[in-house]
Amino acid sequence: MLPYSFPGHALAFLRNSEEVLATGKKYFGCTNHPFALNLGGSIFYAIFNPVDVAAVFNAGPKLSFDGFLHGIMAEFGSSQTAIQKVLNVPDESQLGLSPRQSVSELAHHFQVKQTSGSELKLLIQHIVCFFQENLLLEGLKNHTSPSFYVDCDGEKCVSLKYWTAEVFIHAGQNAYFGDELLKIDPTLPQVLMRMDELSWQIFYRYPWFLRPELNRLTSRLRSTLHQYLKLPKHQRKSVAWFTQFLESEYRRVGLDDEDIAAQMLFLYWGINTNVSKVGYWMMAHIAFDPSLAEIVREETEPAFQEDESLDVEYLANACPRLNCLWLEVLRLSASSTTLRYITEDQELGNYLLRKGRALMISARQLHHDETAFGEDAHLFKPDRFLKSPKLQRSYCFRPFGGGKTLCPGRHLAKWMVLSFIAIVFRRYDVDLAKPQKFPRYQENKPAIGIISGCDDVFLRLKARK
Template sequence: MSDAPQERIYVITKPKDVADAYRNTESLSFNEFVQAVMRACDNTESCIQAMYTPLPRDKAGFANPQGKSLATLARQMHIHQLYPGKGLDFLERTFLEWFDVRMNMEKLHSGCSYATKRDDGDVVLPLMEWCSDFLISAGQRAYFGDELGQIDGNLVREFVKFDELSWQVLYQYPELLAGEMKRSRDVIQRALKKYIQLPQSQRSGEAWFTKAMENEMRALNIGEDDIATMLMTIYWVLNTSTRKAAFWLLSYILHTPSLILVIRNETKPAFNNSDGKLNLDYIHNQCPQLNAMWNEMIRMSASAALVRFITADTVIGGKVLRRGNRLLIPFRQLHFDKSVFGETADSFDHERFLEMKPSLTQSGTWRPFGGGGTMCPGRHAAKKCVLLFVVLLLQRFDIEVDGWQSLPVADEGKPVLGIMSTRENRDLRVRVTARKTFA
């Protein structure tokens, strides 16, 4: 038997302790967790070393005035793409273009192999599969243009398989027990390798971040297999939550059908521009009901956790956390604190964010995207993408649950990067009809 000490995992749940942990960047490190995930995804040690070696302040490419490593710069580069501004506007325009041409009955009949056509012209769709198809495809096109889908047209299906098993990556599951996850992951990585082997002049329509990140890695002589693996991680982070967020938001709305009319009435002015263009600013800044529903869905469905490696003895909440162990902060329980969210905290009620705004989203118990230096940089893009999809869907179609079906139960037993999936991968059948009076 080994005499090596067993690693401890400390768990903290109090909002004040959580805030203290976020502020501590000296003795609580995120790097070890990221590096472990990189190894689990088959990045080589030479790649990990290159990513975490400080770079010259005057290097070419993305500015590096503080001499940080590419692993640190990558987050700053992604923020440059994802925070409000030209980069985020590009992504939203791409989402809109993709949804706009596909959200009509003709395309649903011809383009959705999983749809069941009714004699009356209606279509019955499995909602999660539909959301996954549209949201992953839109995200893929926004980041990689059309070329990646042309290399392999089955990436959406493979990603869903991978994503539903991606907890095995987070748990660093033994390879012998993770064969299906690895097979789907490898399919996507092979497609990404072929993608980066195309001359950049032959690729068009991709996000700035995609090409910039590739160039930064090539400048460090990181090999194409490792670059493809890093891009696979980006593909994962990009697509894991949007499809599930759209599913849960629509599921909650469809199980309270009166909310459909609320959204239609509130968002209708965004469709009444004289130039025929959708007023995106109106949707995001003039629709409090819609935004409250988004916040409530996130509160109910987010299940990310903070993981830190303790590099020196640290005091939090009056207790000493010993060096060499790990700190875990699950956020989900914070979102069901009845002293903050009220006695109905276990139920979907978006009006709590109307009545108590802005106090709820500014409280220490509101952590759907993490916090501190590792707060999810994609939260703005995810929200814009999902709300755009939902608003277009509800304005263009009549949609209802196809026969009686209870609200699916979230799978709280598996770790995720953001939004939970459904227990036992249960889907929700919905009936879709073209609206006679579209906004």
């Protein structure tokens, strides 16, 4: 157990969870051995050894995620009855696509199907068309968001944080929910942006009465989704069939519209927020290093056809420098924490993990492991994965988690970000609008997936001839 003063490690963990974990590693001699933390009276084992991490992801039901998922669903507004219906495996008398799987398991399985193979190609084709129609300079200048197109010393410029968030949220919203959500509430992406900034309070069980703004935002999002569900199905068409499939499964097990709206909020938040942050960090790194912009343009040019349509598979498979940039950005920005409940005593290496406790795996700690990534692991090196391709298969590289909770949308996220970058740098010269420092990682707030930036970046866009 890492030493602590009353009342445990919880307050320090809320202030900066990664600093607590890094301090613990140093205290125990940087050996990568697990150690225990007291978080609000609950004991968590922090796991660092990449071999142990692989064992956790390959473990069976002795290490369960359902307990955490139960709590998250409740925080998003689902009733206890609805949560049980979503997480429990139905008996043989209940009809469905698979009576041996819970709705939660089915959702994961079919989201994987939606974001792979031919289904992924159809989805990304729609999203690329959305990007091409909306990444227009005229549209930026006329944008209604008050923080979107701002003055920089008397000159108009783009707020990178708001630009990437709104573009990616609009794209994901359109693909999964069609046009109707935007008609119900045109400001919904901005509401989600703010809700996401506060979402750490949900995942770290911040007391309900101390988070009034977050409560108002989640209530507003659920209300909008509730209105959306009241519309006739034929009016709620989207290119992603997964959304209506999921709704049908919720109705099959007896959820009402309010509980379905709460479950849909979890989906809406999950598909829209982390991908925009990767886009933000990719753009920031390229904007601060003009040589990267030229590499992107040169490497992606063959992906554009005569009619300016984009071959996204070319981006994913034939642009090694762009893909290595994506991997390095993920390595430094992914800050997800894998959590598991220990349902039975579990041996892990030379250690015994006790039933009733929990364990955590920090992607950020793994991604800064100097034995895997070298003494410069804390630095951004755009060619790191180009020089050492095997790093992306390292047990220390876990930007999307692993095991049963491996992110099902990881391929879609990659294709979206690469498409966005390719289109932007084909159309525009991108410069810093004023002298600025590279944005800092927001390490003082717990991150759920991709870490946010403490600072905005203001860009000047000029149409290329």
